[in-house]
Amino acid sequence: MPRQSRKPSDTGIYHVMMRGINHQTIFEDEEDNYQFINTLDRMRVRYDDEGNACGRNCCYYAYCLMGNHFHLLIRERDERVGETIKRIASSYVYYYNRKYGRDGHLFKERFKSEPVNDIAYFTVLLRYIHQNPVKAGIVEKVKDYxxxxxxxxxxxxxxxFQICDVNTVLNRIPFKELDEWVNDPLADDVCCLDNDNERPRLRLSDDQVWQEIIKIAGVTCSSDFQKIDKTKQREALGLLRELGASVRQLERLTGISRGVIQFVRK
Incomplete structure (x- = not known):
């Protein structure tokens, strides 16, 4: 079946969501999150052949990075949204693959997007995007993420250090009003973008990971974990990743190489 064309936006504003391939974690640690934000910053500006800023590819109104996916509220400027997202993804994948010694795709082939044609839905998206970590149980309040x-x-x-065009929003919506809206929980059935209803996995502390290792594998130290049957070991690693343990965390705690952990089926 051929792909459906993206619905155009009358305002040039889109809600974009992009997920890791096979729901893979794309932000393993703080450095990864900051690198992605830096990538967003760089890709919004257009440069000439001499490296001088000469225009704006896009502007952002909101973003949220959520472990295995991200949300972005973006407006086209000098470049179509598809080209901007492609450049953002390509730049980040190059960084991620070099850092973690891997090859190949990181994101699903095609990002999801929806047009934003009125201020009412724009406001819903500001709430939805910023409430993602609260809905996932990562933090209690929007401001804590x-x-x-x-x-x-x-x-x-x-x-x-700001990369979003907050002044344009605050000129339309006073901060006090926006603050009240963003911290007023949306109904559980409000789900922007079709099928975007999967909550990200929660991060576990090292102690929590060890408690899970003990329950799953029946061992209490890394050397014993390395000695268990390889099939059982892979199954245990898959369950631990599904529960929210990161690749780096499992590598550190179990002594199993990053390459093995990263390609375990979850």
């Missing part, structure tokens, strides 16, 4: 754009709205992120 580090890897979203809310800090740019409430002033906890210094202006020099």
């Amino acid at each position: 580090e890897f979203s754009s809310w800090g740019e709205y409430d002033g906890t992120v210094e202006p020099v």
